[in-house]
Amino acid sequence: MEKDKDLEACFAAARTLAPMPDRALLDRIAAEGRALQPLPRPASEAKHAPAAQRGSGPWRAIFGTLGGWPALGGLMTAGLAGLWLGLSDTGGVSGYVYDNSGEGWLYGPADIVSLTVAEEGV
Amino acid sequence: MGSLEDISAPAGTRAGASDEDLLRLYGAGDPAAARGLTERLAPLAYRIGMRMLGDAAEAEDIAQEAMLRLWRAAPGWQSGGAKVSTWLYRVASNLATDRLRRRRTAPLDDAPEVADDRPGALAELVEADRAAALNAALLRLPERQRQAVVLRHLEGLGNPEIAEIMEIGVEAVESLTARGRRALAAALAGRREELGYEEG
Numbered sequence: 001m002e003k004d005k006d007l008e009a010c011f012a013a014a015r016t017l018a019p020m021p022d023r024a025l026l027d028r029i030a031a032e033g034r035a036l037q038p039l040p041r042p043a044s045e046a047k048h049a050p051a052a053q054r055g056s057g058p059w060r061a062i063f064g065t066l067g068g069w070p071a072l073g074g075l076m077t078a079g080l081a082g083l084w085l086g087l088s089d090t091g092g093v094s095g096y097v098y099d100n101s102g103e104g105w106l107y108g109p110a111d112i113v114s115l116t117v118a119e120e121g122v
Numbered sequence: 123m124g125s126l127e128d129i130s131a132p133a134g135t136r137a138g139a140s141d142e143d144l145l146r147l148y149g150a151g152d153p154a155a156a157r158g159l160t161e162r163l164a165p166l167a168y169r170i171g172m173r174m175l176g177d178a179a180e181a182e183d184i185a186q187e188a189m190l191r192l193w194r195a196a197p198g199w200q201s202g203g204a205k206v207s208t209w210l211y212r213v214a215s216n217l218a219t220d221r222l223r224r225r226r227t228a229p230l231d232d233a234p235e236v237a238d239d240r241p242g243a244l245a246e247l248v249e250a251d252r253a254a255a256l257n258a259a260l261l262r263l264p265e266r267q268r269q270a271v272v273l274r275h276l277e278g279l280g281n282p283e284i285a286e287i288m289e290i291g292v293e294a295v296e297s298l299t300a301r302g303r304r305a306l307a308a309a310l311a312g313r314r315e316e317l318g319y320e321e322g
Contacts, residue, residue, distance in 0.1 A: 003307040010310060011275045013252035018276070019172035021165055025182050029164050029189045033148070033156030036193040040151030 141206035142199075149196045156193075164189050166207060166277075167214035173272045174218035176261045184221075188214045204286060211277070212287045215269055222265050259309040267302035274299045 139147075141162060148155035167188040171181030191213055192206070203209070260268050266288070273284045274295075281299075285292045 003311060006310060007303060007307045010252045010256035010306075013249045014256045014276055015278075017250060017253040019169055019178075019181065021168040021182065021185055025168070025185065026160055026164055029186055030157045030160040032186070032190060033160060033193050034153070036190075037153075037156055038149060038151050038197050040153075 145192075145196050145199050145206055148193075149199060159192070160189065163192065163207065163210050167210055169277070170211065170214040170272065171218055173257065173260060173276060174215070174265070174268060175221060176257065180218075180221060184214055184217045187217055205283075208283055208286055211273065211279070211283075212289075215273075215287060219265055219269070255310055255313055256306065259306050262309060263302050263305055267298050267305065270295055270298035271302035271306065275303075 139158075141159070144155050144158050144162070148159060164185045168181050168185040171184035172178065175181060175184075188210055192210060195209075199206075204212075260271065263271065269288060270284060273279045273287060274281070279287075281292045281295045284295045288295065
């Protein structure tokens with residue numbers, strides 16, 4: 001127990017007289033830190049940084065390459081417009097495939113395929 | 123942890139900001155953050171260097187190298203990982219251990235002595251002698267015991283944090299500190315009178 005008390009007193013003395021770096025060293029370290037520091041970000045960029053950093057990985061990279069949400073909106077609009085044009089030409093999927101009571105078949109690519117099949121008797 | 127907005131005052135006035143906050147500010151280019159981090163963390167690395175190696179020049183090298191690694195790690199710092207201070211303790215301890223292993227000599231007779239001739243400074247001298255005796259005895263411990271004792275009894279860290287720094291289990295930390303304490307007590311036992319302890 002006596003030894004423990006003595007040891008604790010030595011620990012306390014060593015804590016009180018802890019070695020401290022001199023001012024010149026701290027100045028050198030801080031200067032080095034400034035030299036290696038990234039450049040300040042503009043305020044607007046810093047404000048939006050958390051949103052910009054959300055998510056990562058290959059899908060986000062592909063998404064970014066395509067142009068993000070605005071480009072994807074354009075792609076979706078174009079796709080839907082094409083689908084509408086295709087379906088509206090014959091009045092719908094069922095008429096396009098099965099309606100053979102009309103005068104002609106030259107309505108679209110599917111009709112050409114059907115005609116070819118009929119002529120060749122396959 | 124504060125956001126960038128709520129700690130936007132100059133770093134020198136951010137007494138309540140955590141080390142992690144300061145590091146994020148440093149990464150964002152805050153001009154005062156480097157100074158704030160240096161004032162807080164460089165002394166920590168320097169103390170580890172001094173207590174592990176007993177040499178001021180080497181301790182300065184360790185403080186500078188550890189802080190250099192911090193500057194480089196700052197831009198990609200992950201706040202979900204270790205505390206900044208824990209990380210720096212680990213870096214400084216590893217740097218000191220590397221130097222010890224390169225030395226491979228135990229400076230038994232080269233322990234620093236404290237000389238203070240100021241008149242009327244008896245109490246301070248006793249205190250200084252005790253600190254010097256402890257530091258000298260520390261330098262004679264095996265490096266892992268020394269590291270554990272320094273972190274536990276001089277830096278005041280808890281065993282779980284020491285375990286994280288030394289990358290060992292908590293039980294191993296307890297074992298190292300217990301063995302280190304016993305060795306230190308034995309080393310200092312012969313100097314009781316010299317260190318101002320009453321015989322009894």
